[in-house]
Amino acid sequence: MKRVRSDTDEIIQPCGCIKVGIVCRYTRTKLAKALEDFGDRVQYSVFECILDGDLLDKMLARINKIIVEGDDSVRIYALCAGCEKVIRAIGLGKVTKTENVYVV
Numbered sequence: 001m002k003r004v005r006s007d008t009d010e011i012i013q014p015c016g017c018i019k020v021g022i023v024c025r026y027t028r029t030k031l032a033k034a035l036e037d038f039g040d041r042v043q044y045s046v047f048e049c050i051l052d053g054d055l056l057d058k059m060l061a062r063i064n065k066i067i068v069e070g071d072d073s074v075r076i077y078a079l080c081a082g083c084e085k086v087i088r089a090i091g092l093g094k095v096t097k098t099e100n101v102y103v104v
Helices: 025-035 053-066
Strands: 015-021 039-043 046-050 073-079
Touching: 015 025, 025 039, 025 046, 025 053
Parallel strands: none
Antiparallel strands: 015 046, 015 073, 039 046
16 A cells, blocks of 8 residues: 655545435445445435555446436545544534554
């Protein structure tokens, strides 16, 4: 996984927010199911994902197979670990957090 060090020597892990604007209900459902393989659906058309470069490439390949470029819109916003600390959720839902994974 590509990691970047900040000024405070903190390791920044890539994550992102994906905003979807899909015209066709079938395409929207198919894309939503694909994006749920990479992260959490936090609103009807917004997903939060924790991705490294390889996962981002895989996700982009799946998105490109599903959407109709002239009709649909997918926006991906990269967020660093520093940004993740200041995300606030008001009302229902929770902020997607980086999880530690241990392989035994």
